[in-house]
Amino acid sequence: MTVPNKPAFVRTEILPAKAPPVRATGITLWVRKNLLSSWLNVILTSLVLYALIRITYGLWPWLANGVWEADSLAHCREILAASGLGPTDGACFAVINDRWHQLLFGFYPSELYWRPILAMILFLGGLAPILFFSLPRSLLTFSCLAPFACFWLLWGGSAWVPLAAIGGLVIAGLAIRVLSKWLSSTLAVCGGIAIGLIFYLIGFSSFVSFAEGIFPLSIQQVASREFGGFMLAATIGLSAIVLSLPLGILLALARQSDLPLIKWCAIVFIEVVRGVPLIVWLFTAQLLLNYFLPPGTSFDLTLRVIIMVTLFAAAYIAEVIRGGLAALPKGQYEGADSLGLSYWQATRMIILPQALKISIPAIVNEFIGLFKDTTLVVFIGLLDPIGVARAIQATPEWNGIYWELFTFIGLLFFVVCYAMARYSLHLENKLRRGHN
Amino acid sequence: MTDVSQVLVASGAIDPQPSVEIVGMNKWYGNYHALKDIDLVVAEGERLVVCGPSGSGKSTMIRCINGLEDYQEGSIHVDGTLLSSDVKDIDKVRSDVGMVFQHFNLFPHLSILENCVLAPTWVRKMPQKEAKDIAMHFLERVKIPDQAHKYPGQLSGGQQQRVAIARSLCMQPRIMLFDEPTSALDPEMIKEVLDTMITLAEDGMTMICVTHEMGFARQAADRVIFMDAGQIIEENAPDQFFDDPQSPRTKMFLNQILGH
Ligand SMILES: Nc1ncnc2c1ncn2[C@@H]1O[C@H](COP(=O)(O)OP(=O)(O)O)[C@@H](O)[C@H]1O
C-alpha cells in the first residue's frame, strides 16, 4: 500500500501570529443569535414581547393622560371627563405636584428645608472618599465629621451636642492610646470604651449646658415628630447602614474570638436579634428602650429607632461577614501571624479586606433590604413616606388616591436601592481587576 | 537554662545560646499525641533538614517553633525567649523567625512590594522609604525585582515562593523555617526555589527546613533529622544519613522516596 500524499500533521516552521478573525457584528446578527436561535427561543421571545406590549399598552395612556394641575381628586376627574376620559383612564399626578414637599420632608418646617438638603449633600460628600478610593485620603477627616454636622442640621439645637459627642470619641481614643502602653490592646480598647461611656453618661449634658452658657451656638430645634416622608426613611436607613457596618464587623470578629466570654456575648446577641422580627424590635424601641437608659434622659424616638434598626442590621451584617471570614484560607491567618503582625494589624490589613471583598454583594443586599424595611416604622406612628401617603389619602381633597402616591414613593426607593446595587457591581469589578 | 543544655554547653557541643532549644516537648491535638518528647537544639548558623513520612509531625514541630501551634509539655526557647502563652513573647519570636509555607500564603490583595513592605513598616515601625529599599533589595536577591508591582496571582508558583522567601527576609529574621517549600511546585520551578535557599544557607542564615530534596540536604545542610510517629528517630550528617541510614524505618523511608 502506498501513501500518496502524506498529510502535513507536523509543522516544519514556527507560524507567525495572525490577527483574530473579524467579528461579525450588527443588530440583525445579534437578534438572530440571542433571540431567535432556536424554536424555543423564538417562542420565548414572542411571549416576552407580547407581555411587554400589553403592559405598555395598558400603562401608557394612564401615564400620558396624567393630570398635573388640579386641586383635588375630584378636580382631576373633571379635567379627565372634559377630554372625554373615564376617571381611571388617566393618572392624577397633581397630588404629587401638590404634596411632594410632604412626601419628601414630612412636617419639617418648610423654611428649614435647606437643612435636610444640606445634610444630604454633606452626607454624600462624606461618603464619596469612602466609596471611591481614588479620592485623596485626607478627605476621610471630613467623612468622620460629616455625620455630626448632619445630625446638627437635621435636629438643630445646640452645636455643642455634636461637638461634645466628638469630644467623647476623642477622649475614648486618647484613653485607648494611653492605656495600651500598659495593657494588652483588647483590654485597652475595653478601657477606652468604658471611659468614653462614663463621659457620655455623666459629663455630657453638664458640659453641653456649660458650654452653651458661655458661648451659645444654637439653631432652631426641630422635633423628631416633625420629621417625615422620604427624609425620615433616608435618615433612619442611611444612619443604620453607616453604623451597622462597623458594628457588624466587630460582632463578626467577636463571634470568632478565642475569648469565650466575648464569643458567647456575640453569639447570644446575634441569635436573639435575628430571631425576632424587626417590627417587634421597633415596638420595643417605642416602648421599652427608655427603661434601659439612665433616669431623666428622655431619648428621641427617631434616635431610638435608628439604634434599634442599626442593631438589627448589625446582626445580619455580622453573619454575612462571618461567611467571608470563613471563606478565607487558614494560610492567610498563618501568613500574617508568622510575620509577627498583631491580631488587630492582621485583621485590619490582611483578613478584613479580603473577607469584606468576598461579602460585598451580600452586604449590599442586606443594606438594600434594610433601607426598604425602614417603611415599617409607620407602625409605630412615624410618618415615613407610607405614613405620609396615608395622611394624604385621609384628606378630603385626595381621598381615594393610591397609585400615583405609591408610584412616586416606589420611584424614590428604587433610585436609592438601584444606586447601591450599581455601586456594589462597580466595586466588585474594580476589586476583581485589582488582584490576580 | 535547662539541665540538658547545660550539659551540652559544658561539653562544648553547642554555643552558649542556641537559636532554637526544644526540651522534652510534647504536643497533643485533642487526644492525639502528635509530638512525643522532642529534644532538639539548633545552633546559630546551623542548617537543619527535617524529613520523615507524611503525618509524622514535621509541620507540627516546625510550627511550634514560631508559635503557630501551642504545646502542652516541655519547653521551647527561641533565641533565649521562652515560647509560652504570653502573646508579647510570641509576637517577638515571630518577628525574629521567618516562615515559608508549602502554599506560599502570600496576601493576594496586596502587590508583591506591599506584601514585602507590610510587616517591616507595621511590626518594625520602619519608615516606608527604608522598608521599600529593603524589600527591593531582597526581591533582587530572589531575582524578581521587575515583578514588584504585580499581584501574587499573576506570578508562577516558583516566583510566588521566592516572593514568600523575600517577604520573610524583609523582617531580617535570625532564623528561617521552611515547611516543604517546594512540594507544591512543578518540577521545573523547584530548582529556582532551592537555588534561592542554597544562597541563603551560604550566607550563614540559621535554617530549619522540612524537605525531601536530597540534593539540597547534601549540598546545604549540616545535619538531617528523621521523624516518624511524632518522634525524632535518627539524626546524622547528611552524607551518612542518606548513604548509611541506621534505623530500619529510615531505610524504608529512603527507599520509598528514592524509588529503589
Ligand atoms: N490541626 C490539627 N488537628 C488535629 N490533628 C492534626 C492537626 N494538624 C495535624 N494533625 C495531625 O498530626 C499529625 C502530624 O501532622 P503534621 O505535622 O502535619 O505531619 P507532617 O507535616 O509530618 O506531614 C498527623 O497525624 C495529623 O493528622
Ligand SMILES: [Mg+2]
Ligand atoms: Mg507537613
